[in-house]
Amino acid sequence: MRRLLFSTIAVTLVFLLTTASPTSSTTSCDQTFTLYGKTAGKHAMLIWDLFIGGECERWTTHVLVVGSDKPRLLKYSEDAPNWVPDLLSELPTEAFVVVPDSAGVYHFTHAAAVAAPPPDTTFPRKWDKIGGSDYADATKWYRECPVNCLDNPAFLGVEAELVYWYEGGLYKNYGIKEVAYFPESGYVFIKTNQPLVLTGMDRMDGLLIYRLIFPEGE
Numbered sequence: 236m237r238r239l240l241f242s243t244i245a246v247t248l249v250f251l252l253t254t255a256s257p258t259s260s261t262t263s264c265d266q267t268f269t270l271y272g273k274t275a276g277k278h279a280m281l282i283w284d285l286f287i288g289g290e291c292e293r294w295t296t297h298v299l300v301v302g303s304d305k306p307r308l309l310k311y312s313e314d315a316p317n318w319v320p321d322l323l324s325e326l327p328t329e330a331f332v333v334v335p336d337s338a339g340v341y342h343f344t345h346a347a348a349v350a351a352p353p354p355d356t357t358f359p360r361k362w363d364k365i366g367g368s369d370y371a372d373a374t375k376w377y378r379e380c381p382v383n384c385l386d387n388p389a390f391l392g393v394e395a396e397l398v399y400w401y402e403g404g405l406y407k408n409y410g411i412k413e414v415a416y417f418p419e420s421g422y423v424f425i426k427t428n429q430p431l432v433l434t435g436m437d438r439m440d441g442l443l444i445y446r447l448i449f450p451e452g453e
Contacts, residue, residue, distance in 0.1 A: 262435040263289035266403065268442045270415050270424050271319045275327040278302035281422065281444065282319055285401070289437070299399055299444065301422070306398050331424070334414040340391075341414040343447065347393035349423070351411050352386040358407045368433045373405040373441075387443075388425060394448040395423070404441015405429045412440070421447040 264287055271282040281299040296316040298309040334341040342348040365371045365379050377384055385406040387397065400406065404427055415424040427441040 260435065261289075262291060262437055264291035264435070264437040265289060266401075266438060266440045266442075268401075268426050270331070272323050273329045273331065273417055273420070273422065274323070275329045275419075276302070277420075279329070279420070281424070282323070283424070283442075284316060284319075285442075291437070301398060301446075308399065329417050329419050331415045331417045334416050336411075336414075339411070341411065343393065343416055343418075343423075347447070347449065348391045349395075349411070349414060349425070350389045350391065351409060352389050354408045355383070355386060362407075362431075368431065372433055372437070373403055373439045376405060376407075377402065390445075390447075393450075395445040396448060397443065398422070398446055399442075399444040401442040403439065404443075405431060405439040406441055406443070409441070421449070423447060 267284075267286040267288065269284040269286070271284070273282070274280045279301055281301060283297050285295045285297060287293050294313065294316070296311040296313065296319060298311070300307040300309070334343065340348050340350045361380070362368075362371065362376070365375060385400065386409075387395070387406075388411065406427065406429075408429075408431070410428040410430070412426040412428040414426075417423075423445045425443040425445070427443060429439040429441065432438060
């Protein structure tokens with residue numbers, strides 16, 4: 236009888252331990268940005284894919300039309316966007332370079348570069364105030380943050396105009412994962428790395444697109 240009682244208690248404990256914490260499950264939603272390229276000329280298209288992995292799995296092709304007063308974003312959801320390489324192969328395009336990482340600084344020229352912004356020491360307290368990783372994500376942060384909600388990278392020796400930012404990314408206390416640069420037009424494609432991870436191991440990595448404005452004569 237005692238052995239049966241101990242066995243029953245053990246089974247009950249195992250059940251409670253495996254079911255008591257719903258936050259232990261993971262969805263592992265992460266973001267992968269793949270740059271296809273840019274068409275040539277002042278009025279042009281920047282084209283990339285966003286693949287969100289894990290249980291949030293979806294694939295979206297983005298086409299950003301630039302060169303007018305206001306950039307226009309078009310989105311196409313599909314699993315295999317094979318039409319993009321075919322389209323770019325039939326149009327004049329502008330080459331880009333992946334800028335080398337030099338101890339966290341990415342040089343466009345000998346005098347112009349970009350690096351991650353300095354950390355905002357007030358951010359953790361503000362993040363916890365809106366619920367922290369259990370009850371908040373980047374969308375809620377931008378909805379409830381009053382001021383200073385997005386930190387631009389630190390551009391050195393050059394001005395930069397923000398053209399596009401992916402709203403699912405959190406741009407506070409982040410790092411830079413990769414920089415692609417179009418030298419002819421000055422557009423910069425920056426993939427960011429956000430170390431803060433949500434419950435379920437969901438990530439908030441992001442994408443920022445800028446147009447560099449060099450001083451006269453450069």
